[in-house]
Amino acid sequence: MNVGMVVFGLKDKYMAAPIEYVKEILKLDKITRLPNAPVIVKGLMNVRGILLPVVDGRKLFNVDEDEELTEEQKKQMRILWVSTGREGEEDIGILVDHILGILFVDEEELKEVPEGMEGAEKFKASLLWNDKFVLMIDIDNLLRGRGDGR
Amino acid sequence: MSEIDINEYLPVFIDEAREYLQILNDKLLILEEHPGDLDAIREIFRAAHTLKGMSATMGFSHMAEVTHLMESALQPFRDKEGAVLPEELIDLLFRVLDYLQAQVDNLANGDEVEPPEEELLNALKEAASGKVPTGTTSAPEKKEEKKEEPATESIKFELNDYDLLVVEDAVKAGNVVAKIHVRMREGTMMKSVRAYMVVKTIEDHAGEVVKSVPPAEDIEQEKFDRDIFFLAIFPQGTNVEEIKKKIESIAEIESVEVEVIQNVDVLKQSEAKPAEEKKEEKTAESVAQPQQAAAKEEKKDKAKEEHKEKHQIEQLIRVPLSKLDKLMNLVGELVIYRTELQVAKEKNSQEALEGVIERIGRSIIELQNEVMSMRMTPMAFVFRRFPRMVRDLAKRFGKKVEFIIEGEETEIDRSILDKLGDPLVHLLRNAIDHGIETPEERIAKGKPEEGHLWLRAYAEGNYVFIEVEDDGRGIDPEKVKQKAIEKGLISPEEAETLTKREIYELLFRPGFSTAEKVTDVSGRGVGLDVVKAVIEQLGGSIEIQSELGKGTKFILRLPLTLAIITALLVTVGDEVYAIPLGSVDEVVEKDERMKKTQVGEVFILRGDVLPVYYLKDIFKVPTAGEGQHLVVVRSAGSRAAIVIDDLIGQQEIVIKPLKGKYVGVPYISGATILGDGTIALITDLTQLLMGGRE
Structure with missing residues (x-):
């Protein structure tokens, strides 16, 4: 069976989001800062009247985020609107450096996430694609729970 | 067979049944105080009667039976002045009410009606039969008959318990009860008209049709072959032969059989016979029979499935027709304005355009107000059920409680109201169980023997406050600390530094319970933590005020509505924040009235000392200036001045709640999108005031 995913880049790392969780790919628009929010949260973006919380992909997946981005790089940035579609679970946008494309692979090509890797719980599979190591993110885990309501 | 989909009517039934149960409840409480209140007795009688009818129509025979018995039990008291x-009997009626309530709840949850407990039914039967204690002996009989029922299910003329009761009563009262079997000629045209004429004839003789097979709707739609059975009650001394002749004289009627029923048992036994005869007599009918039964069965299963799927019956809300008319008019206006807009555009007339826009604006505001007002429901909707509960609990705990409800006319959004029931139940229970002392204890303390429990609601700005207050023993901060240390919630060192408010906050921690012994009421595992969670989920907050030995007050603050508010838009640096206008007192300049003190900055406003908060500090705004204005805000009685950079103005905003693990942040209740697409965060400064400096 074929598995579809949106492959994106975060600095020199490659990751993928299962396509059934991706609602839309958006260009970076104005993001309103959300005070006292967790550090990974960039803020809120107005997407046609919907307030989408935007999470910084680099911080979320612990990719070094110190480096200053060039204007050219900023233009490449995209927001991956992901959703589990389940009642009570919020949608979020993940800010990524750039999108490589949509990839369909055979299920057998998916491998386990390397053991002992830092933040392994955020991923559910890995694969090799054009000699690149791609980690498939676990969106269920990312969006699970309502938080503490504060 | 009936084609009406019961599910379609179920929400209406539930809604109305609740209303009548409420009447029963209220009047029973009155009766408890004044057992001779004839008006109350009559009201109860009427409510029971209506409920009986409704339940029977819906086919909830258990409920119909119980309400019928209730009616019978009240009958002797209804007509007697001074009874x-x-x-x-009052206690019994309360139990009946509980049963009915439980059944309506069952239905609302998508479950089936359950039969009443044998014991309750027997007690009720006894009461219904007045002083003659026949109820106890008739009960076992009934049971046997019930067992027979499955065998006789395929029988044409089937009477349920409720029908039997009606017949039994009529026979007892000396009325003539007759079973009339009418057969029409083959190929009769307009069968429903013939059937109607039969019914008319019965009614002309002062008879009342109790039941017909097939049911009336099917007769109207001519969903029957040739046979109709009627069960009718006539006044004493009616000549049935005469009626029979009258019916026979109706055109197209082939035969009429009239059987007078002297004894209900005869009726029950005779049920089986005619059906069996019919089976042999007419093959067409015997074919139709199992089909009918099968279809019925199928329908039942289908209904069950549907129930399972739905689980929750949709909530209904009553809207006066006049309001709907008004909405319709407003929408009509908007349609016209659209045309005007088109015209204005074609004419390219700025003036015309502005005129239309203004009119549209007005209509929209009106539309908004109308829709909002429909969602508003008085607190009484939830409060009304509490007097009974308080009464029961007080009795159970051996406490004397005077329950005082204030402001039940205060309105709140229906969706909020619906969720308030459980938290309030919990708080009231707590007050009775832990708060109010036993009469002996109160006397020993020099307090009046009867404890007081207040349930208060009032609106303030965009918020509704609900208070649950008792004049009981109050909360002992030391005990709370002790308990929290025991439970490992805080360390003894931490305990030393806690303020009174922080100590009370401990009560809301999961797993905290101050009850020294667990009672079945307060030890149900639903703690104050759940209460707090529900209230916060609704965008509200909860606070405790208490004085040892004097009493405790829980204050719930809830938003009036969840959707639209008027807010003051302010800027801090390049960020825009919205402060709900309901909590804004005034806006003042930042000048020499600002003073520095040991506890931080304060603002002296006409002699009042207000604590000062900087919005830029609360929200850590990187680009903020020094601040030019102060917004004086108020909540739950306390005031503060908030420093901001600039004012944009006031605006109606649509609240989009911010909840969840990424966007749930302190002091922000939601966000809104402004006209230019900018996002403004809605501040929850009352949260700040309540949790502020001590």
């Missing part, structure tokens, strides 16, 4: 209802 006093015995206490046992």
